[in-house]
Amino acid sequence: MRSTGQVTAVLGPTNTGKTHYAIERMLAHRTGVIGLPLRLLAREVYDRIVAKRGPGVVALVTGEERIVPDRTQYWVCTVEAMPLEIGADFVAIDEIQLCADTERGHVFTDRLLRARGLHETLFLGADTMRPAIAALVPNVQFMARPRLSELTYAGSKRISRMPERSAIVGFSVENVYAIAELIRRTKGGCAVVMGALSPRTRNAQVEMYQNGDVDYLVATDAIGMGLNLDIKHVAFSSTAKFDGHRMRGLYPQELAQIAGRAGRYMTAGTFGVTGEARPLHDEVIEAIEEHRFAPVRKLSWRNEQLEFGTVPRLLAGLERHTDDEWLSRARDADDVTALKTLWAMPEVHDQVKTPQDVRLLWDVCRIPDFRGISTTDHAVLLQGIFDYLRKGQVPADWMAAQIRRIDRIEGDIDTLSKRLSFIRTWTYVAQRKNWVADEAHWQQETRAVEDRLSDALHAGLTQRFVDRRTSVLMRRLKQKESLVAEVNDKGEVTVEGEFVGKLEGFRFRQDATATADEARTLRQAAVQALKPEFHLRSDKFYNAPDTELDFTEQGGLMWGNSAMGKLVAGADALRPGVEAFVDEDAGPEIAEKVKRRLQHFIDRKVATLFEPLLNMSRDETLAGLARGFAFQMVEGLGILPREAVADEVKALDQEARGQLRKHGIRFGQYTIFQQALLKPAPTRLRLVLWSLANGLDEFPESPPPGLVTIPNIPDVPVQHYTLAGYRPAGSRAIRIDMLERLADLLRGQDSRGGFEAVPDMLSITGLTLEQFGDLMGGLGYKGEKGERPKSKPAAPKELTAEDIAAAAAAAAAASKLAVPEDVPVDAAPADAETPEATAAEADASEAPAVEMEHFITFTWAPRPRVDRRPARRDVPQADGAAPRGERPAGQGKRPDGGKGKRPEGGFKGKGKGGKPPQKGPQKFESRPARAEKKIDPDNPFAALAALKGKI
16 A cells, blocks of 8 residues: 555553544544454454444454455454555554564564555554654654553462452463462452454453453453453463463563553553562563563564465565565564475475466465464365365365364363364355355354354353352462361361361351360361352352242242241231341351342242232222222232121122222132132242231141142131132132132022032032032031932843734724734734733842932031131130130031931922922932823824834
């Protein structure tokens, strides 16, 4: 890009707003390109610009991503992927001090020398680049940007004493994992950020840190390149790193670049060391705090004017030296090493014949070695890709096979990290123009695999360093007089390997076998060990879903198998309070957090299970008697015996009843209730809430779900059955909704004249006839037992030819018709027995024993009920009253002594239709219909009628 536009170098330390300034300047132009050092930072800047201008005009181009809309105006790229000849109005290069980097410096140097905007060009970086830029860029202007916040040295700190919102920096994957594991044990968890992470994984980990889920960040030096995080303190676990060739100490400017992440915008920050890192020297500390470093004297450079006639000429151009005193030839990068390796292979050497082959081979060699396995393995992969590209394109089936081997999300963190680095190779291949047949498909496919692996890696990092349940919680106390204590996942607390107690929820139960002196010392060590555990558990408990919490039938509040508190009486029955079980050693903050979580749980539970009742209480359309009755229903927790509110129900007009029915109120014969509140869950909670409101020491337990009737225990108050959704009747109690169904059947019967139990009644209750009789007695009905023969339909009798002839003759004689000649009148012998006589004798000789059936006839006979309401504590029992729950002598017996005789009754007067009314109980039987009156034998059709009856 050649231009006469203005060139400005914006130089200064970290936290000066240089990148923000560059974004604002680019958006002030019609078109622009900004080059950034990391794919992670490019994605962050891309998201910021998209938020301001929309995705339709912003492009993101990196080695593994390419998002280019049709109307692109602004290009956000890694420095290697910057388009150089599009004629953009604005160009910016961030972290320009990387020109001195031995690995990638030649790319930044090339952009410093050649990348220009038509109207404006910005170079952003450290002030150490001022002399080099002044010497290499004509007519450049400099802009100094002071740091917005103060940065000071805080010395050495143990990781166990690291302040919150700290970042601990390591320079290897093993070091990062070790630090993260230690922080998990001592601080509860941390986020992990490394340069090898995909943007998706990095963003998920950063978000976990930024939103306060964890207060610690463990990272490599990747955080030094412009990632804006809310960090207050940066601690170096080491001051040396492996740079790809050797272990070396970090330069002061490198330390400053990372330490400068502490203190964002106007907030002051600190830096220091931890672990095995030695304290920094005074001159290094002063240089970092004052932002004064030795200027850069040599920039890494590689010739970009390449010739592609032959491979040797290409290598000669790449190895060319320069005479410029500011430039130094870069050592062979991965692409040059790959080119030399491939050219040494005979199978490749023989295939490269034209300049197009040379250019294609160079493009293939520029595929980064994301896998980092070995130079030979990388060269073999590049050879395969080159062979396919010489023939046309990478085959779809081969590409699919490579991706399919990677697309697996099982495995540990290291396995997922390797797969993530492997997929980056194919993401890069899919981004190259004309390398695959369907570029859009493969770009989408590789991106989907990367996203899945990224999510799995984030989940693995979180599980390992944040959420995974620890088998042993260990905290080492460095003081000599202190003891080492541990807490395992079962809550068992040990000090110096000795069991001292158990942590149940948030209460520590100390071992009772220790002596007084031992207990005092051991408890002190145990409490110190329990402090991080209390915080870990409180966070986990506060974030636990409601499905992990429950209440017991005695008002306890449980989290799994741990008792976390109990319910206490509140302002009213539907607003109970909670009492948390938390030791004083945990502190008031933990106690308040646990109590707040328990209160949220029970409030939501009441609101969910009693939603119909609460909706009715808040219904402003209810007025007058309807609103008053609604309040009574709320006080009764959704169930009211009808006899207790008979007058109020009678006073309700149809409109008021209709309004209440809309809220699910059912006006039953025995009980008024809301059907939805009879389910097991609301019933269980209703008993607890009522017991709390009435100050009971022992709460009644709810019946097992699904039972229509349960035993009626005399010692249990009737109110308990009512709250459980049952009504006592006889020796059993029936569920109130099933009782109303039974009442609907009974309503159609003649309860004064008498009626028998039918199968539908027994089916509703699920009782035998005897049990049903006892139940009906408890409801105020008088039952009389009886029995009768079971009637069976007679079997059809087979007719003989003689029977048919005789019947026909009789019919002919009666009608004075002539008898047919072929049917003799005296067909039967004179001494033969008639069929009637034969049948009579057979019936008499073979008559079986009569089988009897039992039945019960019920009539309405109300009697006084036993009051089993719990006696008030302040009102003594009346003298001579029967003990609570006992029936008075003789109550429940029938007047006839239970002999089972049916009453006799006569008729007097006439009833409807001229029929005399039945004075006694009416009988409803299922026996066959009685035989009709015999037909006159003189009737000419008598014989045929008799014949019909025999068939």
